[in-house]
Amino acid sequence: MRSPEHVELVRNNPDLPPVAVIDRRPMTTSKKLIFAAIGVVAAVAWALVAFVRGESVNGAYFVVAAVGTYVVAYRFYARLIEYKVVRPRDDRATPGEEHENGRDFAPTDRRVLFGHHFAAIAGAGPLVGPVLAAQMGYLPGTIWIIIGAVLAGCVQDYLVLWLSTRRRGRSLGQMIRDEMGSIGGAAGLIGVFVIMIIILAVLALVVVNALAESPWGVFSVGMTIPIALFMGVYLRYIRPGRVSEVSIIGVVLLVLAIVAGGWVADTPWGAETFTLEPVTVAWLIVGYGFLASVLPVWLLLAPRDYLSTFMKVGTIILLAVGVIVAQPAVQAPAISSFAVEGNGPAFAGSLFPFLFITIACGALSGFHALISSGTTPKLVEKESQLRLIGYGGMLTESFVAIMALVTAISIDQHLYFTMNAPATLTGGEPGSAADYVNGLGLAGPPVTGEEIQSAADGVGEESIISRTGGAPTLAFGMSQILGSFLGGASMQAFWYHFAIMFEALFILTTVDAGTRVARFMLSDTLGNLGGPLKKFRDPSWRVGAWICSIVVCGLWGAILLMGVTDPLGGINTLFPLFGIANQLLAAMALALVTVVVVKKGYLRWAWIPAVPLLWDLAVTMTASYQKIFSPEPSLGYWAQHNAFREARAAGETSFGTAADPAAMDAVIRNTFLQGTLSIIFAVLVLVVALVALWVCVKAIRAGGLPTTEEPDARSATFAPSGLIPTDAEKEVAAQWAAYYEENPDKLRTGTHA
Amino acid sequence: MSSLRRGWRALTWYVTGVLGESDYQRYVAHLRRVHPDAAVPTVGEFWRDRYAAQDADPGARCC
Numbered sequence: 001m002r003s004p005e006h007v008e009l010v011r012n013n014p015d016l017p018p019v020a021v022i023d024r025r026p027m028t029t030s031k032k033l034i035f036a037a038i039g040v041v042a043a044v045a046w047a048l049v050a051f052v053r054g055e056s057v058n059g060a061y062f063v064v065a066a067v068g069t070y071v072v073a074y075r076f077y078a079r080l081i082e083y084k085v086v087r088p089r090d091d092r093a094t095p096g097e098e099h100e101n102g103r104d105f106a107p108t109d110r111r112v113l114f115g116h117h118f119a120a121i122a123g124a125g126p127l128v129g130p131v132l133a134a135q136m137g138y139l140p141g142t143i144w145i146i147i148g149a150v151l152a153g154c155v156q157d158y159l160v161l162w163l164s165t166r167r168r169g170r171s172l173g174q175m176i177r178d179e180m181g182s183i184g185g186a187a188g189l190i191g192v193f194v195i196m197i198i199i200l201a202v203l204a205l206v207v208v209n210a211l212a213e214s215p216w217g218v219f220s221v222g223m224t225i226p227i228a229l230f231m232g233v234y235l236r237y238i239r240p241g242r243v244s245e246v247s248i249i250g251v252v253l254l255v256l257a258i259v260a261g262g263w264v265a266d267t268p269w270g271a272e273t274f275t276l277e278p279v280t281v282a283w284l285i286v287g288y289g290f291l292a293s294v295l296p297v298w299l300l301l302a303p304r305d306y307l308s309t310f311m312k313v314g315t316i317i318l319l320a321v322g323v324i325v326a327q328p329a330v331q332a333p334a335i336s337s338f339a340v341e342g343n344g345p346a347f348a349g350s351l352f353p354f355l356f357i358t359i360a361c362g363a364l365s366g367f368h369a370l371i372s373s374g375t376t377p378k379l380v381e382k383e384s385q386l387r388l389i390g391y392g393g394m395l396t397e398s399f400v401a402i403m404a405l406v407t408a409i410s411i412d413q414h415l416y417f418t419m420n421a422p423a424t425l426t427g428g429e430p431g432s433a434a435d436y437v438n439g440l441g442l443a444g445p446p447v448t449g450e451e452i453q454s455a456a457d458g459v460g461e462e463s464i465i466s467r468t469g470g471a472p473t474l475a476f477g478m479s480q481i482l483g484s485f486l487g488g489a490s491m492q493a494f495w496y497h498f499a500i501m502f503e504a505l506f507i508l509t510t511v512d513a514g515t516r517v518a519r520f521m522l523s524d525t526l527g528n529l530g531g532p533l534k535k536f537r538d539p540s541w542r543v544g545a546w547i548c549s550i551v552v553c554g555l556w557g558a559i560l561l562m563g564v565t566d567p568l569g570g571i572n573t574l575f576p577l578f579g580i581a582n583q584l585l586a587a588m589a590l591a592l593v594t595v596v597v598v599k600k601g602y603l604r605w606a607w608i609p610a611v612p613l614l615w616d617l618a619v620t621m622t623a624s625y626q627k628i629f630s631p632e633p634s635l636g637y638w639a640q641h642n643a644f645r646e647a648r649a650a651g652e653t654s655f656g657t658a659a660d661p662a663a664m665d666a667v668i669r670n671t672f673l674q675g676t677l678s679i680i681f682a683v684l685v686l687v688v689a690l691v692a693l694w695v696c697v698k699a700i701r702a703g704g705l706p707t708t709e710e711p712d713a714r715s716a717t718f719a720p721s722g723l724i725p726t727d728a729e730k731e732v733a734a735q736w737a738a739y740y741e742e743n744p745d746k747l748r749t750g751t752h753a
Numbered sequence: 754m755s756s757l758r759r760g761w762r763a764l765t766w767y768v769t770g771v772l773g774e775s776d777y778q779r780y781v782a783h784l785r786r787v788h789p790d791a792a793v794p795t796v797g798e799f800w801r802d803r804y805a806a807q808d809a810d811p812g813a814r815c816c
Contacts, residue, residue: 102783112770240797243774298804305770375812516811539809745786
């Protein structure tokens with residue numbers, strides 16, 4: 001071991017090898033040189049991204065700038081947070097070790113847990129948001145995804161994971177109640193529920209937009225249901241426990257389903273059967289969500305989850321390889337006029353705050369706080385591994401978002417806006433769409449209607465006009481990138497539907513699980529009201545489960561149908577609400593973290609969670625304010641609402657993008673609901689933020705307050721902290737291996753490999 | 754050849770770990786160590802219990 005005088009080995013029991021390595025050795029010169037080199041390369045890549053203009057901006061620069069920044073942030077900023085705030089103590093047993101039951105509490109190898117945690121946090125969000133944000137140009141999105149993740153998103157994930165690990169894996173809502181009292185707790189609980197509903201609705205809307213009028217997509221995504229049912233039966237009755245075997249079979253069937261979708265869509269009966277109206281697709285998804293939430297987990301949800309995990313990791317690797325090999329040239333400008341003027345067709349509003357709302361997942365996602373509290377803390381082996389899992393897991397998601405952004409900005413700008421402008425602007429026909437996008441003053445040669453149609457034919461779709469929601473755009477970009485080196489133009493249609501398939505798969509998995517979780521929250525809350533409602537507490541009461549499932553599906557289904565039929569374009573009006581909701585959840589999580597840090601007396605370091613909290617509050621409150629009070633109808637829900645109401649009252653039969661009185665009524669209804677939701681979100685978060693401020697002031701006056709951290713329990717195992725063990729850790733691990741050799745009965749399952 | 758086999762073993766260890774396939778072995782090892790007298794469930798029983806537990810308390814998936 002190099003300079004052992006700086007390495008302290010902590011023992012809890014003199015008969016056992018050490019349980020912790022406290023390593024205070026300074027960095028070696030060669031390591032310093034390596035990090036300096038990585039820093040320089042990242043800086044050069046950033047300079048190229050920021051200052052080079054035109055077609056010579058290469059997509060690979062973004063990957064280099066991102067990875068370089070992640071490495072430096074992980075090594076230095078995350079380490080600072082670890083030293084000053086988290087202060088991990090590996091002589092303390094984690095919940096997994098202390099309460100080990102071999103099931104939900106079970107110490108799990110850090111590398112496996114990293115994969116587990118990443119699969120749970122990453123979904124369609126980081127793929128969709130950056131694609132929409134690309135309308136503002138590539139630079140703002142790139143900066144926010146990378147810097148936002150490093151300073152905000154990863155900090156939130158890491159610190160919530162830390163709080164929950166020190167509290168036996170308690171949930172976010174429970175921790176808010178414990179640390180901030182019942183008012184903050186109640187606001188937190190309602191907030192989580194409402195946010196969940198809106199997130200489910202918007203994600204389902206993305207799927208509807210990807211599948212409507214696409215027989216190929218409907219067939220292949222529809223086939224995932226029988227495939228999952230088959231997998232479920234196989235795992236239960238034929239070969240129990242063979243998860244990877246059945247997953248491989250499932251993935252093969254999935255690829256077959258994609259290929260078969262092309263054949264089916266080519267036949268007249270297939271095209272007729274599977275070409276569905278958006279409203280029909282929406283009803284099917286609501287029905288699916290209900291069934292999935294009442295059917296047993298083993299039959300549908302669990303097998304889908306396996307498929308989703310496989311596809312997720314596989315596709316992300318494929319996309320990364322694609323971007324690095326194909327090195328697509330960037331077509332988007334650095335900053336578009338929409339960023340400044342706030343009149344973009346994909347979503348309204350100017351750069352601040354709406355870029356930061358649109359890209360939530362990938363930079364700062366409040367939803368992660370629900371994953372980081374609960375499951376993962378019960379599986380972690382050592383507190384010092386939280387940096388790898390929490391901070392490192394979110395860095396990986398940010399990387400996914402960067403690749404999605406690169407994919408979107410390498411699409412021809414005219415085609416990008418053809419796909420992302422609502423049908424009321426493009427007119428829905430190739431000719432009118434070409435006229436519309438040519439009038440936007442975009443870079444590059446103007447597009448013709450024939451070119452738009454041939455782009456649609458190239459990916460095997462009837463039309464690519466106004467396929468909003470991000471998923472079709474990403475799929476289109478991926479088909480170009482992957483087609484450029486895997487199979488050429490003939491494979492483009494396959495890759496397009498492959499991408500649609502995996503996005504739909506992620507989202508439907510989230511819809512299943514989210515509906516179930518929301519249903520449980522609802523029945524729990526109802527049960528806690530007492531009286532005759534107490535019965536809802538019993539999870540095995542089927543009638544209660546059905547009632548709550550109907551309520552939950554009804555709520556998100558109503559918002560989904562509202563979005564699908566919205567004359568203003570559902571994504572355009574609903575996506576900001578989704579982003580605001582997600583970021584408000586992040587505000588609650590960061591408020592909780594700040595309160596605990598102040599209570600613990602780490603006032604000097606409270607800026608670490610407080611800076612992202614203040615930024616997030618500024619973004620979400622400005623966005624909410626504009627959505628509620630802006631006099632600009634395209635931006636403010638109430639301004640739009642009043643404009644349509646007045647027009648209706650004046651006896652007009654068409655107004656703006658609404659062609660008839662029924663459409664006008666729809667706008668009046670939708671904007672009322674959206675405006676009301678905006679107010680509810682803002683009020684809930686303000687309550688949590690004010691309670692947090694009050695608790696912080698109390699804690700500062702008292703010079704710190706007790707927290708609800710669990711008392712110490714002494715650890716009796718060892719595990720390395722980082723991805724690669726250090727020499728000191730290897731020596732201790734060898735001592736444990738020798739100890740287990742002598743005492744095989746003591747071998748713990750978490751300590752293998 | 755042996756490095757190929759080691760690589761394959763590491764890959765299957767990782768994949769079965771992330772998917773949860775190895776949880777059964779983990780549970781059995783836990784029982785043998787902590788509750789040596791308890792009856793060890795079969796693979797089928799273990800997974801039935803596990804899915805039943807998930808039915809009662811689902812984990813969230815992210816967007």
